Amino acid sequence: MVLYLLIITIKKANMLIVISPSKTQDFSKSFESKTHTIPVFLKESQELITILKTYKLTDLLHLLKVNKSLAELNYKRIKNWNILHPEKKSKTAVLAFKGGAFKNLKAHTFTTSDFEFSSLHIRILSGLYGLLRPLDYIMPHRLEMGTNISNFYGKNLYKFWNEKITFELNRIAKENNFKTLINLASGEYFKAINTKSIDIKVVNITFMQQQNGAYKVLGVFSKKARGKMVNFIVKNRIIELSELKLFNNDGYVFNPKLSSEQEMVYTR
Structure with missing residues (x-):
C-alpha cells in the first residue's frame, strides 16, 4: 500500500498589530465567541486592583478624572473584580469594547477562522491588563494607560507596564517569526511600548483628513479608520506590509508622498 502525504502550506502574516482599548464597554451576552483565552498578565492586573482597592471613592474620582456617577460605578467594579x-461576569475583549474603533472593527461578524487569525496577529493594549489577545476574558473596568497611579515601578502605568509589554511583544514576534509591528493604537497607549527595545521594525499608521487645503489628524475619524483597517486585515488575511497599501475604505487611500519607511499615511 502506498501512502501519500499531502502537505498544505498556510500563508502566515509576518505582522503583529497593536490597537487601543475603549472606555465604552458592553458586557451583555447578545453575541459571544465559542471559545475564550486567559490574559497573560493576570497577576499584574491583580497587583493594580489591590492598589486601587486602597483608594476611597473621592480619591478614585480624581484619579480617573470622572464624575461622581462614574466614580461610584468603577469603585464597585474594582471591589467586584x-x-x-x-464566565457570567466576563466577556472576550474584542467583543466587550464598544468604542469608535471597535464598532468599525465589527468583531461580531467574525467567523471562527477570523477569530483564530486575529488572536495570532492582534493585541489590545490595556491600562489594567497590559496586553490582551482578542479572545482574552476581561471584566468591566476603567483604567486608562495615562493614569498616574503610584506602584512599585514608578508613579504611573507606563512605568508599570513598559518593560512587561515590550518583552511580551518581542517574545511573540520571535516565536512567530513576525517582522513588523503595526501601530494602530493611539499615542497614549503606544507610549506603553519601549520602541527602542523592540526587536522588529515598527510602522505607524496615520489617517488624515483634508481641511482648508491641508491634511490634519482628527481623533474621532482616526479611531473609526483604525477599526476599519483591522477588519480589512482580518477579513482579507493581509500578510504583507505592502498589502496594507490596498486599504481603501471610507474614502481613505494610501498616500505615498506623505508616507515613509516608518509611517504609512492614508488621506481623504
Missing part, C-alpha cells in the same frame, strides 16, 4: 474571571 475577580482574578478567576467567572
